[in-house]
Amino acid sequence: MAGTISLARGWPAPECLPVAELADCARAALQRDGTTILSYGPASGYGPLREWAAERHGVDPSRVFLTNGSLQGFVFLAQRLAPGRRVLVERPTYDRPLKILSALGAEIVALDCDDDGLDPDALESALGSGEPPAFLYLLPTFQNPSGRTLPEDRRRRVVELAAEHELLVLEDDPYGLVRFEGEAPPSLHELSGGTTAYSSSFSKTISPGLRVGWFVLPEGLARELEATATGTYITPVLLGQATVYEFLQRGLFEPNLERVRGLLGARRDAMVDALGRALPDARTSHPEGGYFLWVELDGVDVSDLFARAEAAGVTFVKGADFGGGPDTLRLAYSFVSPDEIGEGVARLAAALPAAV
Amino acid sequence: MAGTISLARGWPAPECLPVAELADCARAALQRDGTTILSYGPASGYGPLREWAAERHGVDPSRVFLTNGSLQGFVFLAQRLAPGRRVLVERPTYDRPLKILSALGAEIVALDCDDDGLDPDALESALGSGEPPAFLYLLPTFQNPSGRTLPEDRRRRVVELAAEHELLVLEDDPYGLVRFEGEAPPSLHELSGGTTAYSSSFSKTISPGLRVGWFVLPEGLARELEATATGTYITPVLLGQATVYEFLQRGLFEPNLERVRGLLGARRDAMVDALGRALPDARTSHPEGGYFLWVELDGVDVSDLFARAEAAGVTFVKGADFGGGPDTLRLAYSFVSPDEIGEGVARLAAALPAAV
Numbered sequence: 001m002a003g004t005i006s007l008a009r010g011w012p013a014p015e016c017l018p019v020a021e022l023a024d025c026a027r028a029a030l031q032r033d034g035t036t037i038l039s040y041g042p043a044s045g046y047g048p049l050r051e052w053a054a055e056r057h058g059v060d061p062s063r064v065f066l067t068n069g070s071l072q073g074f075v076f077l078a079q080r081l082a083p084g085r086r087v088l089v090e091r092p093t094y095d096r097p098l099k100i101l102s103a104l105g106a107e108i109v110a111l112d113c114d115d116d117g118l119d120p121d122a123l124e125s126a127l128g129s130g131e132p133p134a135f136l137y138l139l140p141t142f143q144n145p146s147g148r149t150l151p152e153d154r155r156r157r158v159v160e161l162a163a164e165h166e167l168l169v170l171e172d173d174p175y176g177l178v179r180f181e182g183e184a185p186p187s188l189h190e191l192s193g194g195t196t197a198y199s200s201s202f203s204k205t206i207s208p209g210l211r212v213g214w215f216v217l218p219e220g221l222a223r224e225l226e227a228t229a230t231g232t233y234i235t236p237v238l239l240g241q242a243t244v245y246e247f248l249q250r251g252l253f254e255p256n257l258e259r260v261r262g263l264l265g266a267r268r269d270a271m272v273d274a275l276g277r278a279l280p281d282a283r284t285s286h287p288e289g290g291y292f293l294w295v296e297l298d299g300v301d302v303s304d305l306f307a308r309a310e311a312a313g314v315t316f317v318k319g320a321d322f323g324g325g326p327d328t329l330r331l332a333y334s335f336v337s338p339d340e341i342g343e344g345v346a347r348l349a350a351a352l353p354a355a356v
Numbered sequence: 357m358a359g360t361i362s363l364a365r366g367w368p369a370p371e372c373l374p375v376a377e378l379a380d381c382a383r384a385a386l387q388r389d390g391t392t393i394l395s396y397g398p399a400s401g402y403g404p405l406r407e408w409a410a411e412r413h414g415v416d417p418s419r420v421f422l423t424n425g426s427l428q429g430f431v432f433l434a435q436r437l438a439p440g441r442r443v444l445v446e447r448p449t450y451d452r453p454l455k456i457l458s459a460l461g462a463e464i465v466a467l468d469c470d471d472d473g474l475d476p477d478a479l480e481s482a483l484g485s486g487e488p489p490a491f492l493y494l495l496p497t498f499q500n501p502s503g504r505t506l507p508e509d510r511r512r513r514v515v516e517l518a519a520e521h522e523l524l525v526l527e528d529d530p531y532g533l534v535r536f537e538g539e540a541p542p543s544l545h546e547l548s549g550g551t552t553a554y555s556s557s558f559s560k561t562i563s564p565g566l567r568v569g570w571f572v573l574p575e576g577l578a579r580e581l582e583a584t585a586t587g588t589y590i591t592p593v594l595l596g597q598a599t600v601y602e603f604l605q606r607g608l609f610e611p612n613l614e615r616v617r618g619l620l621g622a623r624r625d626a627m628v629d630a631l632g633r634a635l636p637d638a639r640t641s642h643p644e645g646g647y648f649l650w651v652e653l654d655g656v657d658v659s660d661l662f663a664r665a666e667a668a669g670v671t672f673v674k675g676a677d678f679g680g681g682p683d684t685l686r687l688a689y690s691f692v693s694p695d696e697i698g699e700g701v702a703r704l705a706a707a708l709p710a711a712v
Contacts, residue, residue, distance in 0.1 A: 011396055019390030026595065027383035034375030038563035040367050068424050072589040099587055207394035211593045231455055233428040237567045237593035239382065 005344035008315040009335045010144065010291050013267070016260045017207050018252065025246035026239065032246070037238045043229040044222070045214075046241035052248055053214045059194055065222050067229070068236045070174060070201040070213025075100055076225045076232075077135075077170065077197075077215075082106035085134040088126055090118050092294075092322035092330075094144045094172070097137055109133065110323050115285065117143060117150035120157040127165045135168040135197075140188060142175035142290025145322045145330035149288065152185040159192045168218075169196040177257055178204050179289035180265035189216065197221070202244050204291070205257055210240035264291070270338035271331060274345035279352075291334035294319070297327050300352065305329070308351040314344045361700035364671040365691045366500065366647050369623070372616045373563050374608065381602035382595065388602070393594045399585040400578070401570075402597035408604060409570045415550055421578050423585070424592045426530060426557040426569025431456055432581045432588075433491075433526065433553075433571075438462035441490040444482055446474050448650075448678035448686075450500045450528070453493055465489065466679050471641065473499060473506035476513040483521045491524040491553075496544060498531035498646025501678045501686035505644065508541040515548045524574075525552040533613055534560050535645035536621035545572065553577070558600050560647070561613055566596035620647070626694035627687060630701035635708075647690035650675070653683050656708065661685075664707040670700045 030037060037046070044050060045066025054061040067073035074097055078087075082104045089098065091110035101108050111122040118138055126133070138158075140150040150158070162169045171188045189198040198216040206212075217225065229236065247253060271293055275284050283296040297305070302318050303326065309316065319328025333341055386393060393402070400406060401422025410417040423429035430453055434443075438460045445454065447466035457464050467478040474494055482489070494514075496506040506514070518525045527544045545554040554572040562568075573581065585592065603609060627649055631640055639652040653661070658674050659682065665672065675684025689697055 014391045014395065017391060017394045019386060019394060022394060023383045023386035023390060026386055026599075027379045030375060030379035030382055034379060035370045035373060036565075038373045038375060038378060038565040039370065040564045068593055069589045069591070075588050096587060096590075103587075208396045209392075209394040209591065209594045211589065211591065231452060231459075232431050233425045233567065234452075235425070235565065235567065237424055237596045238565045239596050239599065240593045243382075243595065 001340060001343045003313070004310070005314045005336055005340045005347065007331045007333070007336070007341070007344045007348070008317050010332045011335045012204060012208065012260070013263060013335055013337070016263055018247075018256050021252050021256070022207060022243060022247065025250065026243040029239070029242035029246040033242060037242045041235045041238055043226045043235060045236050046238050046245060049212075049241045049245040052245065053216070057189065057194070057198065057216045059216055063216055063219055063222050065215040065217055065225055066236060066241055067213045067215065068233070069203065069211040070172070070199045070215070071096055073199060073213050073215045073225065074172070076228045077221070078104055078106070080221075080224055080228060081134040081168070086131055088123065088133045088136040089323075090138050090143065092145050092319060092324035092328070093137070094139060095321045098323060106134070113146070113148065115148065116154060117146070117148040118154065118158065120154050120161065123158060123161055127161060127167065132165065133167060135170055136162065137170050137172065139172045139175075141173055141184070142178065142287050142292070144175070144290075145292050145317065145319070145324070146294040147285040147287030147290055147292045148294070149185070155185060155188050155191055159188055159196065162192070162196060171196055171198050173198060174201045174204050175290035176200070178261060178264060178291070180261055180268060182288040205253070205260065206244060206247060210244060211237065212240050212244050264334055266338055267333040267341055268293070270341040271333040271345065274342045278345050278349035291332050293331045293333060295329050295331060296325070297329070297352070300327050302327055302329050304353070305351060309348055312347045312351040314347040314351070316348070357696060357699045359669070360666070361670045361692055361696045361703065363687045363689070363692070363697070363700045363704070364673050366688045367691045368560060368564065368616070369619060369691055369693070372619055374603075374612050377608050377612070378563060378599060378603065381606065382599045385595070385598035385602040389598060393598045397591045397594055399582045399591060401592050402594050402601060405568075405597045405601040408601065409572070413545065413550070413554065413572045415572055419572055419575055419578050421571040421573055421581055422592060422597055423569045423571065424589070425559065425567040426528070426555045426571070427452055429555060429569050429571045429581065430528070432584045433577070434460055434462070436577075436580055436584060437490040437524070442487055444479065444489045444492040445679075446494050446499065448501050448675055448680035448684070449493070450495060451677045454679060462490070469502070469504065471504065472510060473502075473504045474510065474514065476510050476517065479514060479517055483517060483523065488521065489523060491526055492518065493526050493528065495528045495531075497529055497540070498534065498643050498648070500531070500646070501648050501673065501675070501680070502650040503641040503643030503646055503648045504650070505541070511541060511544050511547055515544055515552065518548070518552060527552055527554045529554060530557045530560050531646035532556070534617060534620060534647070536617055536624060538644040561609070561616065562600060562603060566600060567593065568596050568600050620690055622694055623689040623697055624649070626697040627689040627701065630698045634701050634705035647688050649687045649689060651685050651687060652681070653685070653708070656683050658683055658685050660709070661707060665704050668703045668707040670703040670707070672704070
């Protein structure tokens with residue numbers, strides 16, 4: 001197998017993308033509602049898709065805010081709330097929000113996690129002293145980068161602590177629907193009776209290139225971010241949102257999700273198998289869904305391994321990029337084929353100092 | 357004619373939108389290049405459209421930066437360059453950049469304009485003292501809000517002054533192609549041999565809802581804004597950009613532009629005629645293209661007129677919102693029909709204090 005194998009890239013494999021269906025949906029959406037889609041419109045996004053999300057979450061559509069990908073919405077929220085304030089995150093967590101918060105001059109407080117995700121005691125302790133935080137950002141299901149999922153009892157405690165301390169919680173949930181097995185715990189949003197903030201995206205369930213993220217926000221915050229969006233891009237790209245809406249209306253979402261689950265579940269299996277063979281002593285997470293798997297290599301300098309691995313034709317992301325320890329790394333199984341995953345993990349194992 | 361007539365809204369009239377053609381283009385783009393369009397991709401946008409713009413402007417594609425509408429690109433540029441610095445603009449100028457610059461803590465220096473647009477002497481004077489400005493933002497053709505166009509001799513002087521003072525010029529040109537009559541002067545970008553920065557958009561020539569803006573930037577600045585875009589939305593919405601590209605490839609752009617020019621030229625004529633009849637003493641610009649016409653009503657308190665006009669069933673934007681004088685206003689002829697324009701202007705005249 002020639003060429004570098006990317007276990008770094010958190011993209012869906014190309015065969016996950018329902019290209020032919022989306023081509024028909026884009027045309028149909030424009031034929032049905034073209035003048036609306038092609039004009040300026042609401043900064044909160046395409047009305048019918050806001051209504052879909054509102055119904056899904058049992059909230060008023062005015063609380064739904066659609067963005068050009070969910071990261072854009074996080075930027076708006078962080079611009080509004082984070083500058084000069086404490087923001088709580090998991091350690092490790094998604095690297096892009098860390099960079100955004102850092103650039104905005106937030107004080108990032110990274111809370112300890114274990115195999116079950118965020119430790120609620122760490123949250124309680126952080127809330128017990130210092131200035132009240134602007135918000136807590138967490139990915140409770142199939143977390144990026146760790147693949148970990150917060151169990152229901154911990155979710156309940158997080159929600160209770162948030163209520164007690166009037167803490168805004170932003171639950172980022174792009175991976176939750178990409179579940180291969182097991183039962184989904186209730187979302188923090190559900191457990192809180194709809195009071196916490198929630199974000200998700202169609203990037204992992206339909207297509208990332210359409211860039212459709214959605215937020216469910218407290219009413220006041222929704223209006224504030226809408227004003228920011230108006231002053232930034234006037235209207236998000238309605239064509240992507242309307243194409244997604246058409247896809248949903250045609251009943252294509254669930255069958256596509258099943259297909260995607262199958263494609264990615266096979267990749268997760270391939271990675272777990274390969275790790276069991278090639279790195280039997282590594283501590284790894286065993287995610288029931290999502291894109292990523294977390295590896296701890298006791299005593300290994302992962303910075304050094306990174307360079308060796310690149311030379312050996314495999315890439316990954318260092319755990320340190322997510323605030324993780326120097327002996328951790330993130331492996332993505334979403335993008336390359338099961339065979340490439342097997343070969344990539346073998347190359348990684350061969351690049352370990354002991355094997356050199 | 358019932359209902360409020362909007363001479364405020366700077367939108368294309370719905371009949372300007374080539375809905376059926378774009379529906380076919382969206383599908384064809386996805387059928388041709390779906391995997392690329394539906395995946396994450398370059399933060400600078402869809403490759404083939406960048407190449408189109410690069411060829412149009414005679415620059416390397418690496419200098420072309422596509423954004424979700426051109427305002428988004430202005431925000432990136434302003435975030436990067438404006439905080440705590442002087443930024444030169446025209447007085448009056450587009451209100452959204454004023455708000456963006458203000459929120460970023462820039463010191464806005466509004467330069468005097470006359471019927472021919474920016475006064476180069478005012479620019480020279482501003483460059484002669486104080487800290488070097490971060491950049492000059494100007495709309496030299498069919499300016500928003502004034503409809504004015506900077507003549508070639510002034511363009512040459514602006515370019516010379518910019519070169520002399522190493523001033524970054526951002527020439528915002530969304531309206532230039534929507535010309536009903538007369539000869540287009542060369543762009544500042546052309547006159548500078550490609551060294552000034554340039555931005556435009558397909559909002560006025562194809563569709564605003566697709567949100568496709570483009571920038572031609574100095575190479576280093578292009579890379580910086582690309583990094584900001586990556587950290588904000590990873591990839592812009594490729595579907596809108598690919599749909600525009602398909603529209604261009606099919607040779608639909610020029611015929612559509614001719615059609616749009618006809619539709620909007622008739623509206624400009626209707627507004628000029630109506631103003632001549634109803635407000636013969638008002639000083640008005642006579643734009644050869646674009647969306648807007650500037651009105652000066654000597655001695656009239658336009659704030660007061662605004663409320664009276666709303667009550668009389670017509671809206672506009674106060675010139676003060678653009679940094680203009682208290683007796684100025686912007687009328688948009690782009691959105692409503694020629695008949696509504698006639699009626700709207702009649703209502704406006706009837707709302708004037710002298711007529712009450």
